[in-house]
Amino acid sequence: MTRVAPPAWVSGCGVVSPLGNDIDAFDAALFAGCSAVRAEAIELPGNGRFEVPLARSAFDAARVAAPSKLPLDRGSAMALAAAEAAVAMAGLAPGGFDPERAGLYWGSGMGGAATFEANCQAIWAEQRRLRPSAVVTSMPNAPLAEVALRLGTRGTAIGYACACASAAVAIGEALRALQAGALDLAIVGGSEALLTPAVVGAWHAMRVLGPARSDACRPFAADRAGFALGEGAAAFVIETEAHARARGAATPWRLAGYATSCDATHVTQPDADGQVRAMRAALRSAGLQPQDIGHVNAHGTGTLAGDQAEANSLQRVFGATPPAVTASKAISGHLLGAGGAVELLALLRALQQRSAPPTAHVADDDPALGIDLVRGSARALPALRHAMSNSFAFGGTNAVLIASLAP
Numbered sequence: 001m002t003r004v005a006p007p008a009w010v011s012g013c014g015v016v017s018p019l020g021n022d023i024d025a026f027d028a029a030l031f032a033g034c035s036a037v038r039a040e041a042i043e044l045p046g047n048g049r050f051e052v053p054l055a056r057s058a059f060d061a062a063r064v065a066a067p068s069k070l071p072l073d074r075g076s077a078m079a080l081a082a083a084e085a086a087v088a089m090a091g092l093a094p095g096g097f098d099p100e101r102a103g104l105y106w107g108s109g110m111g112g113a114a115t116f117e118a119n120c121q122a123i124w125a126e127q128r129r130l131r132p133s134a135v136v137t138s139m140p141n142a143p144l145a146e147v148a149l150r151l152g153t154r155g156t157a158i159g160y161a162c163a164c165a166s167a168a169v170a171i172g173e174a175l176r177a178l179q180a181g182a183l184d185l186a187i188v189g190g191s192e193a194l195l196t197p198a199v200v201g202a203w204h205a206m207r208v209l210g211p212a213r214s215d216a217c218r219p220f221a222a223d224r225a226g227f228a229l230g231e232g233a234a235a236f237v238i239e240t241e242a243h244a245r246a247r248g249a250a251t252p253w254r255l256a257g258y259a260t261s262c263d264a265t266h267v268t269q270p271d272a273d274g275q276v277r278a279m280r281a282a283l284r285s286a287g288l289q290p291q292d293i294g295h296v297n298a299h300g301t302g303t304l305a306g307d308q309a310e311a312n313s314l315q316r317v318f319g320a321t322p323p324a325v326t327a328s329k330a331i332s333g334h335l336l337g338a339g340g341a342v343e344l345l346a347l348l349r350a351l352q353q354r355s356a357p358p359t360a361h362v363a364d365d366d367p368a369l370g371i372d373l374v375r376g377s378a379r380a381l382p383a384l385r386h387a388m389s390n391s392f393a394f395g396g397t398n399a400v401l402i403a404s405l406a407p
């Protein structure tokens with residue numbers, strides 16, 4: 001019989017997102033299916049003017065002071081705010097943990113996109129000198145470095161860039177480190193702030209964005225037509241049971257399972273086989289059967305090919321008794337590298353409330369997909385105990401997280 005590693009305790013969480021910058025605001029939007037997506041016009045030299053659906057966070061990055069004393073990219077500022085909120089919820093105080101047994105695992109698909117674009121603007125459009133801090137502000141592990149300086153963690157610190165699976169991979173790899181006994185606790189999550197003209201223009205050129213309106217993203221709908229882009233960050237404090245108990249932490253959430261796989265078939269076209277492998281491996285890691293999962297927060301981007309592949313993989317894993325499925329990107333937008341973290345928070349909130357949030361904007365779900373899509377309003381799930389979050393990325397990386405409520 002395969003030995004199942006113990007779950008990690010999730011003792012704190014923090015968020016900066018289009019749905020709100022604290023748990024109460026996040027919950028209110030999530031369970032009401034209230035969309036943060038808005039149409040915006042972009043002007044890009046050589047590309048003209050075009051409209052796109054974007055979900056911005058009401059967040060003032062200028063109010064966040066960098067512990068490094070250097071300029072902060074917007075994404076790094078979001079990471080700091082989310083991490084500080086998570087640590088505060090967990091009740092972690094300086095000197096209250098062994099810094100060499102505390103790790104940092106962080107995901108971001110594009111790192112300091114806003115800073116990089118500003119640097120390009122300075123060089124090519126304004127012909128002016130760059131700041132000496134240009135490299136360290138825009139490097140992909142800048143959020144990680146700033147959070148480490150703020151919190152004083154001295155254990156493992158690793159950043160992950162796996163496109164849309166970045167944060168989920170970071171969280172899962174931290175779980176494995178705790179299960180292996182390498183760390184007592186870790187601050188984990190992801191951040192992304194790339195709603196800049198050039199980056200948005202690149203996504204627009206791919207023709208994967210939905211129409212420029214608030215209901216642009218309609219995951220698993222018969223009339224789905226693409227997604228909206230968002231920005232934000234979410235952070236968590238995860239601990240071994242022994243460490244959490246020793247300091248008197250009380251939390252209902254457990255991070256129970258994780259797995260990743262690679263399609264190795266196509267850079268942008270998802271492959272159901274790879275997704276199935278990841279979901280089944282995550283179930284094995286948590287010691288669970290498919291019927292134990294009562295809710296799935298799907299990757300659910302609202303694209304024709306993506307939703308079809310994911311629905312196919314869900315059918316193969318769960319069979320004739322599918323769990324309640326939600327796709328929260330409908331209201332938050334696609335947060336890319338931060339998506340897995342913000343969607344894990346949505347999963348924890350669903351567990352806490354024992355309720356599956358609705359998938360917004362879906363008037364008629366696609367009957368060919370054969371999943372149990374929650375739409376219209378939130379669905380009470382009084383017996384909910386275990387839930388799954390899927391993150392399936394460009395490049396073929398699939399990451400699956402399983403969270404549970406304490407017995």
